[in-house]
Structures are given as C-alpha cells and as structure tokens.
Amino acid sequence: MGEETNLSVANGHNDVTELEVYLVKDGPFVEIAWRESPECNLQTYQKLKEFIMRYEPFEEADVPVSNILLLGQVDAGKSSFLNTINSIFKGKISSRACSGSAENSLTKSFEKFRIRDPTSKKRLKFNICDTRGIEEGLSINDEDIGFILDGNLPNHYTFNPFEKASTKVPGFVKDPTLKDRMHIVVFVIDGSTIDVLPEIIIKKLKYIKALAVDRGIPQLVFLTKMDKVCGFVEKDISNMFMSEVVEGLVNKAADVIGIPRSHVFPVKNYEKETNLHINLNILVLGALRQALLFADDFLENQSEIEQENSRR
Ligand SMILES: Nc1nc2c(ncn2[C@@H]2O[C@H](COP(=O)(O)OP(=O)(O)OP(=O)(O)O)[C@@H](O)[C@H]2O)c(=O)[nH]1
Numbered sequence: 001m002g003e004e005t006n007l008s009v010a011n012g013h014n015d016v017t018e019l020e021v022y023l024v025k026d027g028p029f030v031e032i033a034w035r036e037s038p039e040c041n042l043q044t045y046q047k048l049k050e051f052i053m054r055y056e057p058f059e060e061a062d063v064p065v066s067n068i069l070l071l072g073q074v075d076a077g078k079s080s081f082l083n084t085i086n087s088i089f090k091g092k093i094s095s096r097a098c099s100g101s102a103e104n105s106l107t108k109s110f111e112k113f114r115i116r117d118p119t120s121k122k123r124l125k126f127n128i129c130d131t132r133g134i135e136e137g138l139s140i141n142d143e144d145i146g147f148i149l150d151g152n153l154p155n156h157y158t159f160n161p162f163e164k165a166s167t168k169v170p171g172f173v174k175d176p177t178l179k180d181r182m183h184i185v186v187f188v189i190d191g192s193t194i195d196v197l198p199e200i201i202i203k204k205l206k207y208i209k210a211l212a213v214d215r216g217i218p219q220l221v222f223l224t225k226m227d228k229v230c231g232f233v234e235k236d237i238s239n240m241f242m243s244e245v246v247e248g249l250v251n252k253a254a255d256v257i258g259i260p261r262s263h264v265f266p267v268k269n270y271e272k273e274t275n276l277h278i279n280l281n282i283l284v285l286g287a288l289r290q291a292l293l294f295a296d297d298f299l300e301n302q303s304e305i306e307q308e309n310s311r312r
C-alpha cells in the first residue's frame with residue numbers, strides 16, 4: 001500500500017459500501033532488478049567519476065591514451081553521448097560535438113575528443129572517437145571503418161560516402177602502431193527504434209562486428225533514448241533496471257549484434273535538460289567505465305602478443 005491508507009484511497013471518508021484492494025503484479029516493472037546496479041547516490045557518482053579521472057591505459061601497452069570508437073546508425077546518439085560525458089566533467093551542459101537531426105548524418109568527419117578535468121586542468125587518458133552515421137544511402141563506407149580500426153585515418157578526416165579512403169588521403173597513417181588503433185568498439189543503438197531497424201543496417205552492424213572480432217577488439221552496445229521507451233524511466237532514470245521494457249530491448253540489442261547481454265548498457269543522453277542529474281551521470285559513467293576496462297583487456301592482449309613476437 002505504500003503511503004496509501006483506507007482513507008486516502010476513499011478520498012478521505014469511510015462512506016463506501018465495499019473496498020477491494022488489488023496488487024498489480026504485471027506491468028512495466030519487475031519485482032527484482034534484472035541487473036545488479038550501483039546504488040543511485042552521490043557516493044556512487046563520485047566513485048565512478050574518480051575511477052575515470054584516475055584511469056591510465058594498461059601500463060605495459062605503453063600507449064598515452066586508450067581509443068574508444070563510437071559507431072552506429074545516423075541519429076542514434078553518438079555525438080550526444082560524447083557531449084554527455086563532456087558535460088559531466090565540465091559540470092554543466094556542453095556541446096562540443098554537433099548533435100541533432102538531419103536528413104543525413106550530422107557528423108561528417110572522424111573526430112577524436114579528449115575530455116578535460118577542469119579542476120586539475122588535465123586531459124583524461126582516453127579518446128572518444130565520433131564518426132559519421134551508418135545509413136542506407138550516404139553511409140560511412142565499410143572500408144573506411146577498417147582503416148579507422150587499424151589507426152590509418154587521421155583525426156578530422158572527412159568521410160566521403162561516394163569514395164572510400166585510400167593511402168592518398170592527406171595525413172594517412174601508413175604504419176600505425178598500437179596507440180593509433182582502436183581499443184574498443186561501442187555500437188551506439190537507438191533503443192526506441194531498434195524494433196524497426198532496417199535489415200540493411202543490421203547487416204552493416206554485423207559486418208563491422210566481424211571486422212572488430214577479426215582484430216580481437218572488444219565490443220559494447222550503448223542503448224540510447226531509454227527515456228523514450230518507458231514512461232517510468234523517463235520520470236525517474238533510476239528505474240532503468242526495474243523496467244521490463246528496457247530489459248526486453250537490451251535482450252534484443254544483444255541478439256542483433258550477437259554479444260552477451262551484460263555487454264549492453266541502456267543509457268540516456270543529455271538532450272532536453274539544462275542541468276545535470278546524478279542518476280543519469282551514474283548510468284553513463286558506468287557504461288564508459290566498462291568501455292575503459294575492455295580497452296585495457298585489449299591492450300593487455302596486444303602487449304602480450306608483442307612480447308611473444310619480440311622473444312622469437
Ligand atoms: N530523448 C532522447 N534523445 C536523444 C538521446 N540521445 C540523443 N538524442 C537526440 O537524438 C538526436 C540525434 O543525436 P546525435 O547525437 O546527433 O546522433 P548521432 O548518432 O551523432 O547522429 P549522426 O551524427 O547524424 O550520425 C538529437 O536530437 C539528440 O538530442 C537520448 O538518450 N534521449
């Protein structure tokens with residue numbers, strides 16, 4: 001009954017002939033959270049933020065920063081994710097990458113962003129790499145994605161949907177090393193349209209996944225726009241792991257990309273807000289933390305391979 005009493009449900013009087021009370025069990029909520037999640041409080045938020053501020057890439061890999069690559073359909077929220085992370089560290093809503101809706105991808109180039117910690121004025125030890133969206137017509141080319149994963153394309157490279165990149169691109173990195181390569185691929189997927197994702201986009205996502213698998217690069221999914229799929233999440237984002245709708249979409253995303261469900265992170269980006277919210281920050285930072293941990297796994301594997309090769 002929560003806060004309700006017999007008087008409150010009967011509008012403050014006992015002038016009723018019968019009163020039946022039902023417990024609604026079905027609905028958009030599960031009784032036990034479908035995923036263990038951190039408590040939504042200031043302490044959790046500060047711990048996560050601290051972890052990310054202190055993060056250093058796996059030492060033996062000897063790279064200055066780790067590279068997180070955001071890929072996904074046009075309008076999925078790639079640039080907004082980057083802006084959300086930047087806003088959290090800046091302490092106010094910010095918009096370093098252009099985001100919004102357009103006929104084709106709003107992001108036209110490959111952009112590596114470093115986030116700054118304003119207190120120490122130091123830049124954090126990871127790049128978040130934004131890309132042109134995948135779409136049916138003027139998409140980012142499959143070949144260009146291979147070049148990005150391998151670290152061949154220079155920062156600010158403008159994608160040409162009609163022509164794949166080549167060694168003639170100014171600034172093309174001919175002999176990329178581990179520091180130039182991508183260390184984790186994040187598929188950014190719009191959770192509110194995943195049910196109607198066109199087959200051609202699914203095929204492209206699967207192709208990119210195969211490119212990452214071939215290279216041993218780990219993958220995650222950040223499932224955005226969760227506020228649009230469940231009213232309870234829209235009202236209070238801390239309901240995320242109690243929402244059956246969200247659980248269903250997470251399962252669907254895991255199926256589409258072909259990765260374990262625990263590698264799918266439902267989030268919400270800043271879009272209409274004018275102030276920061278701790279519970280939103282906790283979800284987004286939790287997703288970023290996992291990306292950094294997976295990037296380190298990749299760097300550890302690569303440094304072992306390099307050590308083995310040098311012993312031969
Ligand atoms: N409601 C809601 N809107 C979002 C969320 N994330 C992004 N948006 C909105 O979705 C639209 C597209 O966001 P972008 O970040 O530009 O998407 P993108 O993936 O970078 O798109 P391209 O650069 O065009 O490929 C914008 O209007 C955002 O405000 C979210 O979590 N919830």
Ligand SMILES: [Mg+2]
Pocket residue numbers: 078079080098099106107130131
């Ligand atoms: Mg964009």
